[in-house]
Amino acid sequence: MSKRVRSREVCADCSAPEPRWASVNRGVLVCDECCSIHRGLGRHSSQVRHLTHSSWPPTQLQMVQTLYGNGANSIWEHSLLDPSSSVSGKRKANPQDRVHPNKTEFIKAKYQMLAYVHRMPCREDDSVTAKDLSKQLHSSVRTGNLETCLRLLSLGAQANFFHPEKGNTPLHIAAKAGQILQAELLAVYGADPGALDSSGKTPIDYARQAGHQELAERLVEIQYELTDRLTFYLCGRRPDHRNGQHFIIPQMADSSLDLSEFAKAAKKKLQSLSNRQFEELAMDVYDEVDRRETDAVWLTTQNHSTLVTDTTVVPFLPVNPEYSSTRNQGRQKLARFSAHEFATLVIDILTDAKQRQWGNSCESGTDSRHNSENQDNDQPDYDSVASDEDPVQEATCGDKSSDLSDGPITVQEFMEVKSALTASEAKIQQLLKVNCHLSEELRLMQSKLNSLQTENTTLRWQTPTGQQHLQGPFGRHQPRGGRAMSMYETGSTLRQYPLRVENARHEDGVILQPFPTNVSTEYSPVTTADAVEPEVDGEEDATLPCTEDVICKTEQIIKNIQELQRAAQETKHESFLPCSEKICMAVTEMAALFPKRPSSETVRASLCLLTSSASRLHGECQKAAEHNPCPSDIQLVTQQVIQCAYDIAKAAKQLVTVTTKENNN
Template identity: 70%
Template sequence: MSKRLRSSEVCADCSGPDPSWASVNRGTFICDECCSVHRSLGRHISQVRHLKHTPWPPTLLQMVETLYNNGANSIWEHSLLDPASLISGRRKANPQDKVHPNKAEFIRAKYQMLAFVHRLPCRDDDSVTAKDLSKQLHSSVRTGNLETCLRLLSLGAQANFFHPEKGNTPLHVASKAGQILQAELLAVYGADPGTQDASGKTPVDYARQGGHHELAERLVEIQYELTDRLAFYLCGRKPDHKNGQHFIIPQMADSSLDLSELAKAAKKKLQSLSNHLFEELAMDVYDEVDRRETDAVWLATQNHSTLVTETTVVPFLPVNPEYSSTRNQGRQKLARFNAHEFATLVIDILSDAKRRQQGSPLSSSKDNVELILKTISNQHSGESQDNDQPDYDSVASDEDTDLDATASKAHRQKSLDSDLSDGPVTVQEFMEVKNALVASEAKIQQLMKVNNNLSDELRIMQKKASRLEKQNSTPESDYDNTPNDRDPDDLGSSRKGRQRSTVWQGDGSGPDAAEPHTAPSPVFPSTEDVIRKTEQITKNIQELLRAAQENKHDSYIPCSERIHVAVTEMAALFPKKPRSDMVRTSLRLLTSSAYRLQSECKKTLPGDPGPPTDIQLVTQQVIQCAYDIAKAAKQLVTITTKENNN
């Protein structure tokens, strides 16, 4: 059994057995139910990581384990240890308590309100108190007593405090003393490894001078943690800092280039942000990456019979009261980005972060186009990005980000328009954004609800469609040989077969394989036909979800193939170039998501080229694609029903 999952360990909040999550900044281990509350508080309150299924820097995990084993939880529950608290009726949660309201209220009081933390005597000048605490922290970090430093930080000591007499920060002191776990704790609370002391030296310099090479390397990693994590999120790789490579800029293998004025303006606006505003945006995107990745781990580790509950939903970044309302609104909008859009924003931030750090001038639009074309050419010819450094430096895209509402809207439309060309979407489209399709809890809940409720909705629509067909039927109808008393299922099967024989050729090459002139299509197909195809898609998605829940990864490919066939058959019901923008948009989302689904499922095959397959990440991507397919299919049912009823 893993050292960190000993049977003697209990949840810090409810004392439940075998906690599987950690709150990094609180130094505690917590159970699944309590973690669901922590996740809703936001990273500014609690930074959660799964103990087994989240990648950990070894010394960061060691830091949390040390705090937990040395009673860090007593910092947050100080007053509850007083016997008087029992008399007053105050107590901590227990495993039998309901998540809402019992555990949630206790956890919010404990970490958000700090209701049980030991309070210092009141003083008139709070700044003096903070300064005193920071000075104590400055001297304490030279020792290995982590819990003392955590207590000081919890009371208001500043991790970046610059000691006026000593001329340095606590991180300088910890680095000089070789205290790597203290450095980890300080970094969690915001200490900057790049800060210079009065002599112009950084903590990295002191670690190297003292021969603390592991600490020096870790401090460099911490310095680039934001950009490293964004890059790893997209392509599963990190820069080689030891050899002086500090940035990886993943590429989007997109066959269409958005060179619109709106896209250029959005990118220019990103580049023209002040360093302060750019850093804020980058930190917000980092938090959104953390939310998406944590949701994905949550999905992969939970009991799916209890997954769809209100306790698991973290649909967007929780409000941070220290930020302006405008910034909080912008942070929440990040959750609306689909995988393609969010990957584009991440790539643009990585590109501009490197440009700002290296002091490079803004590249011209012409240069961007040349770099994009070079990147696409390299990827289609099978050239690895490892071959030379310039591939990482390419500006990946001129696509829009969410920097302003108009450009954002244009980008979203562009993204959908480019996802379906006259031929199939290439497998390479998301080759360099392997981890971008991450499922959030809100999306998972929606998907499960769609799959649970769509059948009922479709049956209702079938009955309506059947009645409408009977009312509108004439002897000259294409379907005049269908008995009027046939039930809707039989009726749908008959029409499905006829539609397939004339429009869908079944060769697996995609929806555009159908020849429009062989079967002239009306502006809208019958509602019933669309419903029947949607039922097929939904049934196959349910099968895929069950395979994911039961870890039957070898079922991914056959399930994705059945979904692909159902999707292409549904797409073939519609004209090749629909007049309706809504239909066109939904069809593009439907078919491009089906192609991506197949691409992701193929990664489960042994011998797949590239880095070793992380089946957990593949599963996250598969579920995201399934969600997009279900959403698009439902949109098409709604649009078709509305149009045919008009």
């Protein structure tokens, strides 16, 4: 960029001349003082890079410069451009303002709280608004108008939105149209270059078929952005993706330090993480690499000026409100790692990422043979940013076929169901918060159940053995083999009726409680926390169903739960029973996938929770349908229905997770 062009640029936040930093996701340029505040916001709010001292993909830098030149800052300061804002006392910072509190308060309001962004008219259904915005984004990315797409993204459009009619995502459209800057913008907001359209094609395939080879190669680089950044941090080199080399894994020169029992235990624990947990850890380490690199650039460019003070240092990763407190604490602890310790962790993550993707490539049948000819055995050093302690060399692989294919690191099917389950849990939790007394009600009910269980134990010893029987809606019968059959043994649908039980029986975690004659005869289910695991005839079976089948059934369960949620939100209690029957049917089909006696204790516990929760759900829905309860009672019934639905979703998620993990192993 020429000096004359640079001289016309001003800081987007305070208008200081010749800004030297850029916020990649906001599309603006900022001065040193304002950058010190941006760095404290965290990458989830602002991703900062130095214009000349940081490493930039050329097209990404071009994307930021285009946004800045086309007035992207007006998106974040929309209301300040209104003449009435000066009357209300709103104004942006200026170069003479103090960093704290003046510039700090303005920048936090601008980028964290989005206080000056244009707001859409309030609508009852936010999801419809987001869907409409995402469809507009889907159409806009075929053009070169970056600021329009950034505005849509700022309002809530989803970069990974899958268009139900078109059968693809915005990144597919941008790739087909050859809009490389649009692809850069979408990637900054999380678009997945490995996403599949309805025909099983990725955006990379779209770009290649349309003859946009440069864009296709850039999308491959974006796909491996995380591992490439970690490698570059250690040795200042990047894999040669054009020739099929997708990983460079350095090694510590003094590998003896890695032979300790503590190091071995740490590596074993890393390898035992689920795909989701490993992905989260890798993203956190990526953020820490970015913090350390930016710190180094910051100290270099400030030349020990007055800006280098405790108030401008970012000692650890800022809190991300979207993450749990446990995860945020773990992210901050990464700053305590020495250069050697952190380098070892990065190498372990690169190694595990390669192994995990190799496993995924084997399962999917992806052809990775062309990668076997591209192993490089140079011995690069750490760059000055990463460490000044030990040189590293790239790992020498005995099995050259272990280089990876173009597939993503994660299992896409697993991530899709994870997203659906996460959204379902969030909605259920929101409904649970409607009644602040729910936990107390549940505690009282649990206390009552414990009391009844004690009475049952007494009755069991008082009842003659020969009179043990179970009375159901079709009369008395003796259970097969002296025990109750589980619902996933019989394959029958979950139907629950008022029962009178003269002896305690249990069905996969649900205890049918017998009551004395002066107590209500409706049967009261007990969760798996209180149940005794039933004995099932036959040998233990270690066989688990196909992951795809479990995910398919889980999606059906989640779909039915969402239908039940809508009925609860709209107070359509007459819809509870039909919804519960669909859920029970889906649960029955999912449970039938598993063996009668799984050898895995985790699978058994999850199946117990799944089936018992479905049984309880059906009983609660019958109360709403048959007894016409008063408003206060129907509210309690609704809360119980929500809790049961939550338990079902939780159990289904556990089964997906354990099945995926076992099948991958």
